[in-house]
Amino acid sequence: MGKNILGKIDTWLTLWFIGYVCNTYAVSHTPCSHAFLCTCGWATLYILLRILPIERIGKQHWAYGCAVLGVWQVAVGLGQLFGVCSSGHYLYAVTGNFFNPAPYGAFIAVMIAVVIAVYKEHPGRILGVAAIVMTVMLPSAWSRAALLGFAVSLGIMYRAWIRNHWRQVGIFAVVILVILYFLKRGSADSRMLMILVSLRTWADNLWVGTGTGSYLQALGEGMATYFTSHPDSLFIPSVGIADRPFNEPLRMAVEQGMVGLIPFTTAIILTARRLWIAGSPLFYALVSLLVFSMFSYPFTIPAFCGMLSVIMAYAANLEKQYLFRPMMVFPFTVVGISCTFICVLLLPRMEAEKDYDRFSQIHDEAFIKDYYELFPLLNDNPQFLFDFGSLLRDCGRYNDSNAMLRQGTSLSADPMFHILMGRNYEDMGEYDKADSLYDHAFHMVPNRIYPLYRKMKLYEAMSDTTRCKAMACRVQNFRVKVESPATRDMKKEAKEIKQRKGNIAK
Structure with missing residues (x-):
């Protein structure tokens, strides 16, 4: 026994x-x-x-x-x-x-x-x-x-x-x-950076x-802090x-x-x-x-x-x-009750995931009510929060959108949450907040051109010719990690803005 x-x-x-x-x-x-x-x-x-x-x-x-x-x-x-x-x-x-x-x-x-x-x-x-x-x-x-x-x-x-x-x-x-290492050097360097940033974050919250x-x-957040203080880091191309x-x-x-x-x-x-x-x-x-x-x-x-x-x-x-x-009866009873309790709580979550999958690709105001109904069950799903925030933004509900996106930032390291929040503030006329969020998004992943492109468009909306032209130059000369039609279009637009602003200055 x-x-x-x-x-x-x-x-x-x-x-x-x-x-x-x-x-x-x-x-x-x-x-x-x-x-x-x-x-x-x-x-x-x-x-x-x-x-x-x-x-x-x-x-x-x-x-x-x-x-x-x-x-x-x-x-x-x-x-x-x-x-x-x-x-x-x-x-x-x-x-x-x-x-x-x-x-x-x-x-x-x-x-x-x-x-x-x-x-x-x-x-x-x-x-x-x-x-x-x-x-x-x-x-x-x-x-x-x-x-x-x-x-x-x-x-x-x-x-x-x-x-x-x-x-x-x-x-x-x-x-x-x-x-x-050299077969996938970029991936290896990116992992080393994550380890470095994680160790620094752990040191700040040791116990x-x-x-x-x-x-x-x-x-x-650790990435943003690191690249803010190390703008010329060798890790930038790999992050x-x-x-x-x-x-x-x-x-x-x-x-x-x-x-x-x-x-x-x-x-x-x-x-x-x-x-x-x-x-x-x-x-x-x-x-x-x-x-x-x-x-x-x-x-x-x-x-x-x-x-x-x-x-x-x-x-x-x-x-x-x-x-x-x-004494087998007691432990099996405890385990049975625990399993039942966990299943009762997890099954609604699984059903909510299925419901979300059905309409996640459909961007229509009619689904806002469905999103709110699923929110209590999926409030820890960053993709759900991003899609919900995007839909609310498209419907002009900028504050509600930012509430969802802000919660998403607590679950994700994706700078797009910050960029979308910045666009909401930009549309509400709160340009300083938008500028700050675009900066933060860029420092999280400093080899992405899109945050800089958004800053250029922000300065254009503010009629700030000097900063707009400077940012257009930066976008045009930016070395992207992966070339794509979207990045080429951004650079082309930056070139046009630079020429237009240059003519205005003359």
């Missing part, structure tokens, strides 16, 4: 969850109900798995399960590659059941790590074929983070061989890392962070709009501070230690997942949140300290 006490992993996760709840309600000023409910859902899954005897699942069972899941994703990817089924993203040929190639690659990398770890001890034809098939498919995702996660787990797995060939392996690793759900806003947290540990550090980071990191270390001692193949899955999380956003995706819950619950069960197992 098991002991009815918390294990070490449980204790640290409980401390983290208490801190997370307090942070959400006491520190965060960002709408984050959906993220909070999802976290509660994963906590409930962890508790359920702690009750069940999942520690009895053997290594080979884990390996065959991962082989099935991994090969299934390979089959889906091949179907997308040959046009049998559609991709999850219009820009990429292969995404599996995900919306982007990066998580697809990470999922396969995690599955391969488990399969190879077991195959190394218990060679078998099925596992061998599955490992080869997944390894061949992995590069198609073109995810450096997924490849790195897989490589690190493989390096730990074959550490004895590497120890005997460390010079060759070291040279090979350096060459590969350099090649991967309690900026609050749950506020990472993207904090990152956007882009951060629509995802590309470093999960730093996201936790920024949002929750040391109060959240310390207990969760401790729980992760204890999980890895327990899996290592037990010789579990899930150790390599955890390593691959954690490495990937340092360069991407797996814990915004349900599949990876569920994966982490399973791994940590399995490790906690290996401690031989079971949650309430002698």
Whole structure:
């Protein structure tokens, strides 16, 4: 009969969850109900798995399960590659059941790590074929983070061989890392900038962070501050709009501070230690997942949140300290009530998302009432807030539009929220506020021409010939990150304005 006490992993996760709840309600000023409910859902899954005897699942069972899941994703990817089924993203040929190639690659990398770890001890034809098939498919995702996660787990797995060939392996690793860097240098530089800005933001809010759900806003504001003080930064050509947290540990550090980071990191270390001692193949899955999380956003995706819950619950069960197992009725009742409560709150949100998808592409005043009805359920969806603000602006309701857009700025690092607010103020005749917002938008992503174009149009509306002409020169000579018909039209208009203002000055 098991002991009815918390294990070490449980204790640290409980401390983290208490801190997370307090942070959400006491520190965060960002709408984050959906993220909070999802976290509660994963906590409930962890508790359920702690009750069940999942520690009895053997290594080979884990390996065959991962082989099935991994090969299934390979089959889906091949179907997308040959046009049998559609991709999850219009820009990429292969995404599996995900919306982007990066998580697809990470999922396969995690599955391969488990399969190879077991195959190394218990060679078998099925596992061998599955490992080869997944390894061949992995590069198609073109995810450096997924490849790195897989490589690190493989390096730990074959550490004895590497120890005997460390010079060759070291040279090979350096060459590969350099090649991967230069293949997508702009993306790598952009990630480095995000790390730098995130560390500075965390240092300013070291202990309690900026609050749950506020990472993207904090990152956007940090970018604006950085580029305001470093207008000639070498990062300017590489910077882009951060629509995802590309470093999960730093996201936790920024949002929750040391109060959240310390207990969760401790729980992760204890999980890895327990899996290592037990010789579990899930150790390599955890390593691959954690490495990937340092360069991407797996814990915004349900599949990876569920994966982490399973791994940590399995490790906690290996401690031989079971949650309430002698008295099963009570914990199952608690879990059942929790699941019901979470579903009752999440289902209306899911229905609201479906309703929003139906009319999100239709820009008509008739849908304003529908937007207001969905607002209480989708007030933490930045795309919903942007579309709502745009519609209100088109209907001339500038103050209402700014209210929605302002809330969007607390959830997003997209400078278009600030630009649209600036246009509202411009149309209301509040030119100073508009000018300030255009400046802020430009400093958030200083390789975008559009904020400067809006400033030029603002000065033209103000009949400020001097500043308008100066801004037209700046727009015309601006080096854009990506040339497009829109940027060419802006430069053409800037040239015409400069010539016209020059003639007026004469």
